[in-house]
Amino acid sequence: MKLYNTLSRKKELFEPLEPPFVGMYVCGPTVYNDPHIGNARPAVFFDVLYRYLQFLGYKVRYVRNITDVGHLTDDSDRGEDKIAKKAKLEQVEPMQIVNKYTNRYLAVMDKLNVLRPDIAPTATGHILEQIEFTQRILNENLAYVTNGSVYFDVHAYQQKYQYGELSGRILDELLANTRELDGQEEKRNPADFALWKKATPEHIMRWNSPWGEGFPGWHLECTVMSTKYLGTQFDIHGGGMDLMFPHHECEIAQARAANKGKPPVKYWLHNNMVTVNGQKMGKSLGNFITLEELLTGTHPLLQQAYSPMTIRFFILQAHYRSTLDFSNEALLAAQKAYKRLINGLRIVKKMQYPESQTTNLNEKAEGEIKQYLDTLFKAMNDDLNTALAIAQLFNLLKKINQFYLNPTQITAISQETFATMQYVFVTFIEQILGIQEENTAEVTKLIEALLHFYKEAKETKDYAKVDKIRAYFKENKLIIKDLKTGIDWAYDEA
RNA sequence: GGUCAAGUGGCCGAGCGGCUAGGCACGGGUCUGCAAAACCCUUUACAGCGGUUCGACUCCGCUCUUGACCUCCA
Numbered sequence: 001m002k003l004y005n006t007l008s009r010k011k012e013l014f015e016p017l018e019p020p021f022v023g024m025y026v027c028g029p030t031v032y033n034d035p036h037i038g039n040a041r042p043a044v045f046f047d048v049l050y051r052y053l054q055f056l057g058y059k060v061r062y063v064r065n066i067t068d069v070g071h072l073t074d075d076s077d078r079g080e081d082k083i084a085k086k087a088k089l090e091q092v093e094p095m096q097i098v099n100k101y102t103n104r105y106l107a108v109m110d111k112l113n114v115l116r117p118d119i120a121p122t123a124t125g126h127i128l129e130q131i132e133f134t135q136r137i138l139n140e141n142l143a144y145v146t147n148g149s150v151y152f153d154v155h156a157y158q159q160k161y162q163y164g165e166l167s168g169r170i171l172d173e174l175l176a177n178t179r180e181l182d183g184q185e186e187k188r189n190p191a192d193f194a195l196w197k198k199a200t201p202e203h204i205m206r207w208n209s210p211w212g213e214g215f216p217g218w219h220l221e222c223t224v225m226s227t228k229y230l231g232t233q234f235d236i237h238g239g240g241m242d243l244m245f246p247h248h249e250c251e252i253a254q255a256r257a258a259n260k261g262k263p264p265v266k267y268w269l270h271n272n273m274v275t276v277n278g279q280k281m282g283k284s285l286g287n288f289i290t291l292e293e294l295l296t297g298t299h300p301l302l303q304q305a306y307s308p309m310t311i312r313f314f315i316l317q318a319h320y321r322s323t324l325d326f327s328n329e330a331l332l333a334a335q336k337a338y339k340r341l342i343n344g345l346r347i348v349k350k351m352q353y354p355e356s357q358t359t360n361l362n363e364k365a366e367g368e369i370k371q372y373l374d375t376l377f378k379a380m381n382d383d384l385n386t387a388l389a390i391a392q393l394f395n396l397l398k399k400i401n402q403f404y405l406n407p408t409q410i411t412a413i414s415q416e417t418f419a420t421m422q423y424v425f426v427t428f429i430e431q432i433l434g435i436q437e438e439n440t441a442e443v444t445k446l447i448e449a450l451l452h453f454y455k456e457a458k459e460t461k462d463y464a465k466v467d468k469i470r471a472y473f474k475e476n477k478l479i480i481k482d483l484k485t486g487i488d489w490a491y492d493e494a
Numbered sequence: 495g496g497u498c499a500a501g502u503g504g505c506c507g508a509g510c511g512g513c514u515a516g517g518c519a520c521g522g523g524u525c526u527g528c529a530a531a532a533c534c535c536u537u538u539a540c541a542g543c544g545g546u547u548c549g550a551c552u553c554c555g556c557u558c559u560u561g562a563c564c565u566c567c568a
Contacts, residue, residue, distance in 0.1 A: 027568070038568045082566075168497070169564080218566080240568030241499095247567090272499090273562065280561075317517070318507060323500080323561070330506045333518035340517085343531085375515095379508090387508050391516035401532055405525090463527060470529080481531050490531065 001381040006268040011383050016235050022058045023234030025226040027243055030067040031101035032082045034290040035108050038274045044312055045271050045320045046238050047114045051432050063229050064117040068098040068124050069205050069215055084204045094205050108291045111308040113434045119229050123221040127207045130216040133224045134195040142257040146186040148198035148212040154191040161256050167245035193250055195220055219250035237265040241272055271320045277327050303328045309438050313338040316386040336493040342437050343490040344397040347404045348425050353415045362412035369421055372396050396425055447489055455487050
């Protein structure tokens with residue numbers, strides 16, 4: 001499998017440091033607000049990577065952090081902790097906020113069928129480790145203490161190692177373009193960043209440290225927790241493109257500073273951003289959509305609610321390194337496509353290869369199906385091109401529907417190819433893409449029962465009743481299919 | 495201003511130096527008590543201008559446009 005490594009700006013063959021084990025770390029959410037559509041993208045994408053690596057036989061340890069302390073908000077509340085700020089607004093304990101939004105994040109990710117990572121460490125749970133790590137960097141003389149705060153010395157680091165290797169930034173250019181911020185006077189250099197910040201009297205979240213009461217810097221937690229659980233060097237580090245600089249750049253610097261220059265990560269992966277109607281999503285732009293709003297259709301920009309699986313499918317229909325634009329039209333198209341795919345999934349699970357001896361093997365059909373299956377995995381192995389992979393599923397779906405309409409035609413392909421297609425189609429959708437039917441077995445049984453009455457009415461040519469039942473199905477987003485071979489139901493794609 | 499991406503048919507969205515992406519929408523047909531679904535057929539492309547090449551949507555240059563990062567952000 002090849003993956004695009006931001007470090008080299010190239011697709012590279014994926015070779016774990018210690019096969020069959022794979023260590024993967026992804027930057028998780030800052031839990032001070034409701035999860036938004038931008039949070040869904042990395043969660044879903046790296047979930048598919050996690051699933052696919054396991055499908056390929058790797059033993060993956062997946063770590064995704066919860067940031068519950070330490071990130072600055074913006075200039076107006078400089079130096080203030082996001083969580084603490086929110087806590088003041090809502091007059092509650094910071095940990096209450098953290099807990100609330102962590103729960104909400106996990107709940108919505110569960111809905112999106114995002115598997116929980118193997119380890120979900122929190123920044124507040126690793127204060128000691130962060131203090132120790134800061135000490136290690138101080139011991140290397142690559143950080144300095146000012147006024148109870150500890151800053152990373154980018155210039156000193158630059159003497160020994162290279163700063164900017166991930167983002168391609170040149171230190172001198174950075175310095176020329178840095179704008180004036182408060183608190184800069186404590187730094188020797190504007191490019192320096194905090195490892196430990198002294199807490200002001202009104203700051204609520206604070207811990208004791210060798211340098212006084214304070215809280216950890218903004219980039220430190222990821223370095224500390226990734227290396228704690230995955231080792232000094234590990235395979236994959238992921239996150240949104242916006243984290244490339246400065247966040248991930250600083251992570252590399254911190255890790256190398258503390259570990260004699262060892263680069264911490266072999267493959268850096270970054271997903272692209274989400275836009276709304278072609279614009280960057282931002283609170284100030286009024287197009288900020290939370291996942292809750294998307295699922296309930298309550299945002300003014302949304303015409304309707306979209307189901308969790310529609311959202312998941314929508315995200316995967318684009319390649320992860322392209323921007324993805326959320327619009328009603330695009331979401332609606334994804335909803336229809338998703339239902340079509342799921343209808344195919346229901347069909348293929350029930351399909352059986354005919355018993356009869358007479359075969360009418362068709363080289364062309366056989367070849368096409370093999371080609372689709374082949375391309376399916378080639379697409380995944382080429383930097384996880386889920387868009388191209390899904391296109392193959394639809395190609396297969398066309399064949400499956402043909403066989404469904406005309407079961408005797410199944411013998412156009414060999415039993416072996418049929419079995420492979422059936423297995424791959426189901427496994428790929430459910431296990432790798434993590435897309436599933438949004439329905440319970442109980443409901444399905446009720447649908448089947450009602451369909452039984454439809455069949456009876458049909459047999460007695462009671463068309464009034466037939467139409468009534470059909471209308472009832474339609475109301476409940478289901479359709480009845482009258483086929484030559486029998487009667488069946490499916491999800492309405494409208 | 496600096497750095498980096500991208501501009502594909504009505505919409506979304508892949509891809510490649512010559513061979514159908516796919517989804518949604520549109521049009522025609524098959525099937526049907528009437529439908530729906532499904533299937534079959536069909537239409538609309540690669541921002542502009544140059545260059546390299548036997549041949550470019552695909553490579554190079556310029557122009558225009560959009561976006562991201564440079565400051566918390568997935």
